[in-house]
Amino acid sequence: MFKYIGKLFLIKPENLEEKVTLYKELNFSNFIFFKEHSEEDFNYYISSLKGKIKLRFLAVDQEGGRVCRIEGEYASPLEIAKKYLKEGEKIVRTWAESIAHSVKRKGLNLNLAPCVDLADETSEEFLKERTFGKDPKLVKELAYIFITEHKKEGVFTCLKHFPGLKDVKTDPHKELPFKETLDEESLYPYKYLFEEEKIDFIMTTHLCINGIDPKPATFSSKIINILRKNLNYKGAILTDDLNMGALKDWELQERIILSLASGHNLLIYCGSFDNLTRALEDIKNEIEKSLVLRERIKESLFIFDKIEG
Numbered sequence: 001m002f003k004y005i006g007k008l009f010l011i012k013p014e015n016l017e018e019k020v021t022l023y024k025e026l027n028f029s030n031f032i033f034f035k036e037h038s039e040e041d042f043n044y045y046i047s048s049l050k051g052k053i054k055l056r057f058l059a060v061d062q063e064g065g066r067v068c069r070i071e072g073e074y075a076s077p078l079e080i081a082k083k084y085l086k087e088g089e090k091i092v093r094t095w096a097e098s099i100a101h102s103v104k105r106k107g108l109n110l111n112l113a114p115c116v117d118l119a120d121e122t123s124e125e126f127l128k129e130r131t132f133g134k135d136p137k138l139v140k141e142l143a144y145i146f147i148t149e150h151k152k153e154g155v156f157t158c159l160k161h162f163p164g165l166k167d168v169k170t171d172p173h174k175e176l177p178f179k180e181t182l183d184e185e186s187l188y189p190y191k192y193l194f195e196e197e198k199i200d201f202i203m204t205t206h207l208c209i210n211g212i213d214p215k216p217a218t219f220s221s222k223i224i225n226i227l228r229k230n231l232n233y234k235g236a237i238l239t240d241d242l243n244m245g246a247l248k249d250w251e252l253q254e255r256i257i258l259s260l261a262s263g264h265n266l267l268i269y270c271g272s273f274d275n276l277t278r279a280l281e282d283i284k285n286e287i288e289k290s291l292v293l294r295e296r297i298k299e300s301l302f303i304f305d306k307i308e309g
Contacts, residue, residue, distance in 0.1 A: 008260070008300055010059055010238070012270040013037070013045060019273060024053055026280070032059040032268060033108065035069045046107045056304060057156070057266075059110040062103050064095065065129050067113075070102045078120060081132040081142055092142055096149035103155050110156040112203060112238075114146045116189040118166040126171040134166075136188035143189055147197055156307070159190060161205030161240060163223055172206040172246040181211045182226070191231055200307045202227065203238040204264070206246035216246065218255070224263035236265040236303050243271035252279040257286065260293050265300035 010032040013019065037045050049055055060069045065076025075083075075095060083091045103111045118134045119127040132142040143159065150157045164186025170177035193199055204217045204224075217223040218239050227233040242255045250258070252269075256279060259267050269276055287293045 008265065008267055008297060009276075010057070010266055010268045011273065011276065013049075020048055020052055022273075022277070023049075026277070029054050030057040030059070030266060031055075032061075032112075032270065033069060033106075034060075034270075037069075042106055056308065057110045058108040059112055059158075060103060060106070060108050061112045062099055063113040063115055063130055064099055067130055070106055072098075072102055074099055074102070076129040077114065077132050077142070078129040081138060084138075084142060089145065092145045093149055096146045097153070099146075100150040100153040100155050103150075104153045109154065110158065110201065111150060112158045112160065112201075114143045114157065114159065115161065116140070116143050116159050116193075117161055117164055118186060124169055124171065126173060127165055127168075136185045140189040140192050143193060144196060147193070147199070156200050158201035158203050158238065159193065159199060160203035161207075162190065162202050162227065162237075163187065163204070163207070163209065163217060165205055165207065168207065172240070172244055174245040176206060176208060176216060176246040176249075178208045178210060180209070182209050187226075187231070190227075190233075194231060194233060198235075199233070200235045201238060201266075202233065202235060203240055203268075205240050206244060215258075218242070218247065218264070219250075219258035219262050221262045228263070234303075234306075236300070236307060237263065238266040239264050239268050241268050241270045243269055252276070253283045256280070257283055257293070260287070260296050263296065265303055 009028055010030045012034060013031055061067050062070055063077060064074040068074055080092055080095050115130045116139050117127055117131050118136060119131045120133050121128060132139045147157045163182050166183060166186045168177045206216045206218050208214060208216050213220040213222045224237060239259050247255050252275060256267060
């Protein structure tokens, strides 16, 4: 059942013990964890999965600052960027190493960070202090340090949110934002990080760029082609949470199919597991009969194998 689709979802575990059997039947192998899991006996969650399910990527949002799912005191990326300008590179390496340690200590292997959007303390609340600032060169430099320190700990990282939320006023957690054009400054960190370091994961955002595609990036093969063809990116491409308010005009079944068809390799869904299983049941036959969708999924599994080495 769902032998093609099962390995493509990061989902939020809830009532894990009751769900393990279903996860196994659905062939899920990727999971995203939240603060409530680390506040409980986290070893319970991991041990309940290991040995029963073939696990690949165990993910968490551990950016630093207010977006931290694992306990501890970690400065925000913007705060670290300001310290870097006064104190130099060591402060950034120490910070990034401590964050990587926190992820590894929990038995996880994918940190959904760093955020390389161009934003600072004047930006909208949903992005404020989550990035290294508005200078694309500085963002690239500090993201590079973040990535390399995680690699030392054996933890994957994920650049986000492509193609960039610079100057966006609408919070995609609530509504669908729009931009008229794609600015080169937002692409700069991606372009130069691809040249300097192997990037394994990139997360897109629910953003419409009117000059490119009326559909949000989550459903846009044109946006994915910018990554694949213009920037020659070879790693995995993730959606942001398909349960966010920006996508409320689409049924969950549509969100899944359109995300896959556009070229995304991992679909993040943080919501009701029952709703997800119903949606998968509804579209199972459509996916298994579609040559295009089956090929997309085969490509994804090939990319995962390459990432794991």
